[in-house]
Amino acid sequence: MCYLCKDSGHPAALCPDRPGVGGAHDVRPRHRGPWLLPHRGGGHPAPSLSLRAILTIVGVGVASPEMIEAELNHLCQCVWDWQVTPTSDNSFTMIFPDAISLGYCTHSGDITLTLNKLVVDISEPKFDPKAVAVLDMAWILIAGLPDVARSERVIRNMSKILGKVVVVVDEISLRKEEEVQVKVKCLDSSKLRATVRVFFNVQGFDLKIGPSPQPRRPPPLL
Known part of the structure; x- marks a missing residue:
């Protein structure tokens, strides 16, 4: 913007x-x-x-x-x-x-x-010319996060289920909205649509993960 x-x-x-x-x-x-x-x-x-x-x-x-x-x-x-x-x-x-x-x-x-x-x-590309694959960049939405997990540190630690790398966690949606908006690098963003049961301490929660149609507000510059 x-x-x-x-x-x-x-x-x-x-x-x-x-x-x-x-x-x-x-x-x-x-x-x-x-x-x-x-x-x-x-x-x-x-x-x-x-x-x-x-x-x-x-x-x-x-x-x-x-x-x-x-x-x-x-x-x-x-x-x-x-x-x-x-x-x-x-x-x-x-x-x-x-x-x-x-x-x-x-x-x-x-x-x-x-x-x-x-x-x-x-x-700009930052990969070796011998590389055979490149990670996608995509915005996703996470629904069902409990209060105990509503922190950037916790979401970044969930990289294995969200994508290879969590790039940006939208702070406004993290604080005020049901669905948290996250920008990730992943192998195939089209496959990031699932319900995953995640345990925080001893309690399990079903998190719904899906693509975000577009950023709902201008993301911060990286």
Whole structure:
């Protein structure tokens, strides 16, 4: 979500209300130019693997490489061959045209892509090129947590049943709502739908775990 105009359709770095040098108020046209055209002839630089990123759909959503490419062109206000490649049902890799746009999109938290209303997380890959699988990033809801378990420490210790890594525990839902919203990294977010009996001290509770359609409020930046 943009902290300047409060619009969820773009990061703050690409906001039309962002003050620029010399009184300019739109930083996005800086990304336009012959070096962003889809053809690579005439001395234009070819895509570099050093500018590769991973886009993960947060919550419920379906997209194709063509949809993702159109969304990225709209987000960055450019025309570029992103080389979008699916790695799972909700994850794609792509190559950015330059380090500036890569930095903007990977440091903006969750981004809402406005053409198809998809909430996504864009991050730089941090895995070995020999890796054969990548963990998904997803928001889930946990229902049925007893008061004794309503703490971030307890939920993070439940990683084995929630996912490989608990990334964020939404503090507002933890304190005030029946269902607690948690962001996790997992092998397959589509399979995170179950009822699990968990014992706290000597008492057992049935926790219902399922995907969250989308973050119900802007998550904190990581």
